[in-house]
Amino acid sequence: MTSLNVLVAVCLCYVVLLFGVAFAADRLASVGRSTWLRSPLVYTLSLSIYCTAWTFYGAVGYAARSGLEFVTIYLGPTLVMIGWWWGLRKLVRVGRSQRVTSIADLISSRYGKSNTLAVCVTILAVIGVTPYIALQLQSITLSFSIFAETDPSGSYVEGSSAFWVAAGLAVFAILFGTRNLDANERHHGVVTAVAIEAVVKLIALLAVGVFVVWGIAGGVFDTLQRIDASEIGIWQVDHGRWATITFLAAAAFVCLPRMFQVMVVENDDERHLRTAAWAFPLYLMLMSLFVVPIAVVGLEILPRGSNPDLFVLTVPLAQGQEMLAMLSFLGGFSSATSMVIVAAMALSTMVSNHIVMPIWLNAKGGGASVSGDVRSVVLYARRISIAAVLALGYFYYRLSGGGAALASIGLIAFAGIAQILPALVGGLFWRGATRTGALVGLTVGFVLWLFTLLLPGMGAGVLAPSVIEEGLWGLSWLRPQALFGIEGLDPMVHSVMWSLSLNTAAFCIASLLSFPSPLERLQGAQFVNVFDHSAGPRGWSGSVAQSEDLMIMSQRIMGAREAQEFFQAEAKAQGSRAHFPEPTPAFLERLERELSGSVGAATAHAMIGQIVGGSSVSVEDLLAVADESAQLMEYSSQLEAKSAELSRTAHKLRDANEKLTQISLQKDAFLSQISHELRTPMTSIRAFSEILRDTDGLAVAEKTRYAAIIHDEAMRLTRLLNDLLDLSVLENGQVSLNVxxxxxxxxxxxxxxxxxxxxxxxxxxxxxxxxxxxxxxxxxxxxxxxxxxxxxxxxxxxxxxxxxxxxxxxxxxxxxxxxxxxxxxxxxxxxxxxxxxxxxxxxxxxxxxxxxxxxxxxxxxxxxxxxxxxxxxxxxxxxxxxxxxxxxxxxx
Amino acid sequence: MSDRREPGKDQVQPPPVFLERQSYRRRRLMDAARLLPLLGAALFAVPLLWPTGGENPIRMSAAITYVFSVWAVLILVSVGFGVAARRGQPSDPQDPERDA
Structure with missing residues (x-):
């Protein structure tokens, strides 16, 4: 008999192996030799965290109780993966281009980077996922207890094992999930460990299945005969549940925080989806292939009343196959641990980015300009969040008592998480979807899910029996399991139908009636038309932004070296030799994406907004654009006025020129005139003075006459010259008036x-x-x-x-x-x-x-x-x- | 918004009405890939039409065989699409622009 101590030792060895693998993978990735870490195979295997301990152990129990219905849990994801061309491709592209860190971040980012929405999604996720984590702890404890029953020493204490498991998982998640701040970076260590665990759980289940089919039942044909002869040998299925659970599993596959983490956030290359599209359905099929045989054989060979959820363990044990049981135990352990680690990581990112950081920044008052290293704060917030999430799971497990109520929580959690689906799908495909719509839809869906499924499912202690029987406040149409008088439905089908349909309706109506903010509309266009313009419209106008302030802030979030490298690379890209790049809109947008990888889109947006001064696109900006065009129009009218003035001036100039030409002509005419005028008297003066000089014997009367002529002509000349002088004096303003x-x-x-x-x-x-x-x-x-x-x-x-x-x-x-x-x-x-x-x-x-x-x-x-x-x-x-x-x- | 294209790329010209045979085939392949999940959903819904209870019930082994056969066929067809798409062109044909 395997002693409990051996089991614990094996477990510890396995955990050490995982730590080693994760450490080695991180080392490989950091030195850049990680090509196989980025292969589609690892991506596909990491998706297998969908198969938790609930599916590893629970599927067999599910099959033992309700036949083939368990398969719907796998059919939904299969259809989603095969139909990756419809939605997953877009989701991954958006996640990569927007540097999304979690599903809450994606929703918030799509609806105008609203932190309110992010908080809502985070709360929903925490409420939905915490019981799920409790379920994993329960499965590990249960499997321990199976071995403990056979252990002669009997020193097993159930509660403490759950505690130690939770603590160990928290340490692992903190060590490898919060190594670097950028939540959008790949966590190679975690992903590789998850991939190895995926292989372990597949091999374990296949090994048990092969043993059961060929070792106990005696071949495929005999197995099928045994199946037909068993209690579940006849096809019998609730139609509503078959369709609903298929749909629910498909929705949860996309919306679950841990699935979003490995599928979108950890995605390295979009083309990996192409491989995962067939490889992951294959994995799921292999996981479910032997479920029914194991269930049938377990029902057959084990005493009545034994827990069918543990057939995977108890069947090999009953047959004395301890090594196989050990392997099977490791498979279940792997399923539980990988799920818990990734879920805790995803939840902690959401909690720290959307709840802790905004509160902390607000409490500090200074916002982005706080002093000190924000990095360590974010990291601590994330680490504490991981511990808190696991503690929550642990306490939930202890309080619920680990009974059957917990076992049913898996599907209930699916239904809760699926409430995100309308906002997610609407956000990706409908540009008219608004923040208000998403908020209203989420609230309606959440409240209905709470009232119709979660509270009644938690047992009589939470919701009074009178409410379930007679409805809320005695109103019969408010009975949680027969809402609006519709009775006879399976509670799960009933709840999913009402919550999701009213959620969708509220989402659509509120979206149609509300008006989105400019930022919402920009983000909507970027999400819906992500393939048309991955570059996206420019948001920030950084004219007032101070590169230095941005640098100081970025250093606190990204770390000094990374920030300096980023800024220098940007400056180089801008072609400048300075340390700081110009705060161009493109640079600011890249910086915001870079920061949002660490603290989430909403916080990063708010922090840059504080430094740059104002949100990227506000109504004021749009008005400014309108103003600009108005100014342009005004400017052009001014230009027109000026050009009219110019043409008037030109006209005047032409006139003046004409006048000048005329004056010049006159001057020429006058010059010839005045020379003529001057010459005429000069000629006669010369002529008569020559006569006076040269002619002897002139009569006195003649002399007098000639002298008089000379005098007159000289007078005429003087008059002319006087006039000219007069005019020139007048024109020069030198005249003195005798008033x-x-x-x-x-x-x-x-x-x-x-x-x-x-x-x-x-x-x-x-x-x-x-x-x-x-x-x-x-x-x-x-x-x-x-x-x-x-x-x-x-x-x-x-x-x-x-x-x-x-x-x-x-x-x-x-x-x-x-x-x-x-x-x-x-x-x-x-x-x-x-x-x-x-x-x-x-x-x-x-x-x-x-x-x-x-x-x-x-x-x-x-x-x-x-x-x-x-x-x-x-x-x-x-x-x-x-x-x-x-x-x-x-x-x- | 949809006509916002980066200048200097060949997408600036309006797309031709007729595609060459190869790209036509590739597009139809993509259509088929899109239709595959719908086909899968329809096939997985078929068991809902089977009679439950009554004199001549469907045996569980038959149901298992049917479900897993459909599953396997879907996976095989999906593999086929993956191989065909990869052989068709090194980069995604539907990608108008790779992001920078």
Whole structure:
């Protein structure tokens, strides 16, 4: 007989072997020689943590009780794996591209990185998985007790073995599950150990099966006959349960935290799924191949009343095959330990990332800018979480008493975990799924599952019998196992039907009615269309982000060396020689993914958000984008205005240019004119002075005449030069005005008499002397000069038969306005602009002066604060002289 | 959103209406792979149609044989798809873009 001590020794050896394998695998991976560790085979074998001790031992018991129904537990996952093209491929791709650390992280990440959702999923997972861990502890203790019964020493204490097993598993999970902080990294040690355990449990079950079929029953044919002859020899199955459990197993296969851990988080290469698609169903088939034979033979050869859950152990023991029993024990031990380790790891990641870290960061108050090493905090949180999860499992086991109630917990846990399915599938395939929808759906499903399955399943102590019989608050339609009056269903089918269908309905309706935040919509697009754009839209706008702050924060989470390496690699990728990369949106996004591998998407997002200042995409950002386009439009309208202004200026410039050209032409004309003007008197002066010099005997009268001519011509020259000088002085503003007071009428009198004396045919002046009696204060001489010029012009150019000049005086808006209008032809339109320019002459044939008169007039009037303009639209030539009223009142 | 493609890749052009024979075969293979789980579910649901109880009950050995045969066939077909897909092309034909 195998003594308990031998068994314990074997167990310890096996555990040491596992530790060694895990350690060696981690070492191999760290030196980069881990190609076979990353093979599809290891991936497939690691998936086998689906087969727990509950399936290893329990499947035979299940078969002994209800025939072939146990197989549904394996059929669901088989269909999921064979249909990997539908959903698993997308799930794995999303998990890898988003650096997801757990199922809670995935759900939270999909629905706008909401931590509330992550907390909900975590709580659900803890409630669902803790009894499951208790179940594993129970199976190990039970199998110990089988050997203890045969042990003569009888020193076995049931409770302590469960405790030591739990403690050992916690140590293993902490040692190999929390070596590195990045939960998204592969845990090669754990995965390799799990793969070896998968092989052990498969070999153990196959060995027992082969022994039973060929060793006891005597061949395949005989075995089949025995099966037909046994209690379960007739096909009999509850239709509802068959379909429901198949579906439930399929759902749990995807949603269980430990399955998610090995399938998505630990996945190294998407293509491994292709191999696992057939290899894992094969594994499941082999695991269930001998279940019915073992059950039938166990029922046959063992005494009535023995626990069918332990046939895998007791049948070999009853046949004296102790080594086989030992192997079988190791198989069950493997199933339990691998499940517990991975489940504890997955749960601890969820608990530490979504519950402990947010609370700790909040309690610290400073958020991302806390001092100290966040890394150790995260690691400790994870380690403590592992210990806490296992402690919870242990206490659950102790409190439940390890009875039959615990055995039924497997399927109940499946149903609880399956509540995540609508949010998960909806999140992967429906962009309209929202955070609110997921929250409402999860809550509805969770509450219904609690009420219809978990509480009634935990025995009479938890839920009063009256509630089960008569319904909540005495309402018969609220009976937990006959909700809304639907009776007669299997409790499992009933609960799954109601909880999942109402969960899905609530999820869909709330999603349809609510409106997602921008971040949710971005994440939704990235998840649903993961194959279209794995790169994803850019989120962060890092203009204000300080690379140094980011570095300080990253060092605390990733570790100093890793963070520096990451930042330097990024800086290099950006082509800069500096230590810090520019905080571009792409860099920030990569950093967030990197951090989310350690602390989860929601926390990483919040931490970067604190440093960068504001969430990546907010409504404000979208508004800013809208503002930008509005600014663009405004800018373009400004440009338009400017271009209109420019074209106006160009027009003016063209005008000015035209004018300049004309002036230049005039100047040329004037130069020839003035040289002519100068030459004519000079010629006569020279000629007459030569006569005076060379001719002898000139009469005195002749001499006087010639000298008079010379004098006149010299005077004419002087006048011309005076005019030019005058104009230049006026234009340069060097003129000094001699301001005096006088009457306008006197000025005009003086001017007209000066202008019209000595002319043969003087023009007639039409005046209103009364109106002209206005006192003015100005330079009277200069003003007289202006009037002389204007009147002389009229005299010179008016071609009328009886030339007349009307002089009218008005008072317009505080200005004295004097209009001088003759009855001649006036000035042609094209010349009107030019008459006030220097050297301008209206017609060349009437070239009396130098063409400076009007120019001087205008200069004078502008000096006096008034103006002289041409008045178009009169019957003849018309000029308007306007000057400020000055001291009119004072003069009166 | 769906037309967001990286520039400089050949996906920029609209996909051709007709595929060459090889890629056509590959796509139909993928369709078949997608249909396989549905077929499996239907086959695993067949036992629900069997009579239970009565005079002429189905024997358990027959049920076991049926379930495990279907299981084995599904696995074999799945292996076939895996081999065919791997031989068809080194990289996934449905992958529009490998992620960076």
């Amino acid at each position: 005096t007071e006088g009457m306008l009428v006197d000025v005009i009198d003086r001017a007209s008499s000066t202008a019209l004396t000595g002319t043969a045919n003087p023009l007639k002046l039409r005046r209103n002397r009364a109106a002209e009696r206005i006192a003015i204060r100005t330079d009277l001489d200069r003003l007289t000069q202006v009037f002389i010029n204007l009147i002389a012009n009229a005299q010179k150019y008016c071609e009328a038969h009886e030339p007349t000049l009307s002089i009218s005086v008005h008072d317009v808006g505080g200005q004295v306005v004097v209009d001088l209008v003759d009855n001649g032809k006036g000035i042609p339109l094209h010349s009107q602009k030019m008459v006030f320019e220097k050297f301008a002459r209206v017609s060349a044939e009437k070239a009396g002066g130098a063409g400076l008169g009007l120019a001087i007039c205008r200069e004078i009037m502008q000096r006096l604060g008034g103006n002289v303009t041409y008045l178009p639209g009169q019957e003849g030539g018309a000029f308007r002289v306007s000057l400020p009223l000055g001291l009119e009142i004072a003069a009166q």
